[in-house]
Amino acid sequence: xxxxxxxxxxxxxxxxxxxxxxxxxxxxxxxxxxxxxxxxxxxxxxxxxxxxxxxxxxxxxxxxxxxxxxxxxxxxxxxxxxxxxxxxxxxxxxxxxxxxxxxxxxxxxxxxxxx
Amino acid sequence: xxxxxxxxxxxxxxxxxxxxxxxxxxxxxxxxxxxxxxxxxxxxxxxxxxxxxxxxxxxxxxxxxxxxxxxxxxxxxxxxxxxxxxxxxxxxxxxxxxxxxxxxxxxxxxx
Numbered sequence: 001x002x003x004x005x006x007x008x009x010x011x012x013x014x015x016x017x018x019x020x021x022x023x024x025x026x027x028x029x030x031x032x033x034x035x036x037x038x039x040x041x042x043x044x045x046x047x048x049x050x051x052x053x054x055x056x057x058x059x060x061x062x063x064x065x066x067x068x069x070x071x072x073x074x075x076x077x078x079x080x081x082x083x084x085x086x087x088x089x090x091x092x093x094x095x096x097x098x099x100x101x102x103x104x105x106x107x108x109x110x111x112x113x114x115x
Numbered sequence: 116x117x118x119x120x121x122x123x124x125x126x127x128x129x130x131x132x133x134x135x136x137x138x139x140x141x142x143x144x145x146x147x148x149x150x151x152x153x154x155x156x157x158x159x160x161x162x163x164x165x166x167x168x169x170x171x172x173x174x175x176x177x178x179x180x181x182x183x184x185x186x187x188x189x190x191x192x193x194x195x196x197x198x199x200x201x202x203x204x205x206x207x208x209x210x211x212x213x214x215x216x217x218x219x220x221x222x223x224x225x226x
Contacts (some may be wrong), residue, residue: 031211031212033212035214040123040218041218041219042119042202042204042216042217042218042219043159043202043214043216044216045213045214045215048211048213050211055211056213091158091159095212097211102211102212103161104161104212104214106158106159106160107158108157108158109158111156
């Protein structure tokens with residue numbers, strides 16, 4: 001499978017626990033994005049990496065959230081001290097930088113449920 | 116006011132019907148525009164880009180009116196397989212894809 005893959009697909013955790021999600025982008029893609037989607041809403045931008053550099057973080061990304069892309073390949077998103085409001089689908093997307101017609105490819109997402 | 120607004124629907128239509136979705140965006144500096152399709156519990160997938168001159172892809176026609184900050188999607192001859200949520204998407208940034216999604220419009224096509 002050469003698409004964007006995310007792991008795990010589902011995560012159930014108790015409030016206050018830390019969770020970490022992984023995203024493996026399409027191999028030649030140098031841009032990687034994290035989005036969050038709650039029920040009945042469209043995905044919301046969280047953060048963006050170009051290679052290993054994190055170039056933008058949304059104000060939605062509180063101090064409890066941290067994302068890394070250490071070697072410019074896979075990325076991790078960690079949520080510390082989870083809260084019930086963190087329950088959502090976390091989507092990763094990747095793209096290859098182009099001047100025009102750059103297309104984002106989304107992974108299947110990680111569904112987080114905080115009890 | 117939300118940056119991208121859509122009628123949430125649902126739109127319930129019979130097979131073969133023509134259905135139109137509308138979307139407005141608030142930032143006049145928006146650079147590019149798209150429609151994505153999302154099936155239940157799946158990731159969004161690009162349906163088509165939207166150009167100022169209007170563009171068509173088979174049964175799907177997209178229109179953009181920059182002056183009114185309005186985007187539309189027309190689906191002709193609806194199929195059962197068109198049942199999904201259609202997300203209106205605006206790219207706010209030059210240089211990379213900071214996509215701003217609408218909440219989506221649900222379409223249910225019935226026999």
